[in-house]
Amino acid sequence: QVQLVESGGGLVQAGGSLRLSCEGSGSSVRRYVMGWFRQGPGKEREFVAASSPTGRKTDYSDSVKGRFTISSDDGKNAVFLQMNSLQPDDTAVYYCAASRTTYYAHTLPTAYDYWGQGTQVTVSS
Secondary structure, three states, X not given: OXXXXXXXXXXXXXXXXXXXXXXXXXXXXXXXXXXXXXXXXXXXXXEEEEEOOOOOXXXXXXXXXXXXXXXXXXXXXXXXXXXXXXXXXXXXEEEEEEEOOOHHHOOOHHHOOEEXXXXXXXXEO
């Protein structure tokens, strides 16, 4: 199994950028479909981005496409989420997750087996 720890959240003004990190331990993150989800106040947890184990396939929700980028670093055993042009609607707790299932279910929280503790992102207007 893999343990995941997110970092990099914080307070940023609208239009700004943040880079979230998700460091894995216990197993290589390359063994899993890796996803980023977020949960805003009073909202359901929603899909943000995902990467196949090879990194050749990536997907994004419509709300972040063109602004967010998922990437990985094998040397650090980590996955990143670069977030640009942030807006107040992006305010949420962001979670990193790992899935042992195939990539086709990558938008579903229930497909993921391991989760980090989350990191808060707050975007002020």
